[in-house]
Amino acid sequence: NAGVTQTPKFQVLKTGQSMTLQCAQDMNHNSMYWYRQDPGMGLRLIYYSASEGTTDKGEVPNGYNVSRLNKREFSLRLESAAPSQTSVYFCASSVDRESPLHFGNGTRLTVT
């Protein structure tokens, strides 16, 4: 099993460009999450999806949109990137609320 796969691993954008970060899990998990982590900081929740077809805002949703395409995939879109969105983005999934989170290896995004 691959677990949680994030693509791309690295990305550089110019201010105002758009892009979509992809996340897929092959563990048949119900819940999926997007976090961002700024240098020297903890993880902050952007959006989450408790089940296929539902999405909810986290702590820092402004400037982002998400799509739970199916049970496996949960994408994060930046419509107009800003330098403040320079960060490492982590996707996570969980089979249910009593189970652990499984994280991907992250996408390092730089916005110039």
Added chain:
Amino acid sequence: DAKTTQPNSMESNEEEPVHLPCNHSTISGTDYIHWYRQLPSQGPEYVIHGLTSNVNNRMASLAIAEDRKSSTLILHRATLRDAAVYYCILRDVTYRDDKIIFGKGTRLHILP
């Protein structure tokens, strides 16, 4: 805001036990206590979780206070590879909102 409080950093000597504390005074009866750790340049990884009773696994032990307002992650014999940021989080298994909030964690330094 994170629902848990942890020291910013701790130090321990290699091959000695480490006790990492976490306060969660507002914990509810349906909150599970989870611990994750993040090695340098990696995504967080699951360590252990529990509800009321102490828990052991191959990585660590989790000691939960009788009133559940605090817990302690115990690494029985620290190695240099245990140097990481350790996060203590709460996850409610019944409430509709599944926001999983991470704080800044405890940065554990292991001295050779």
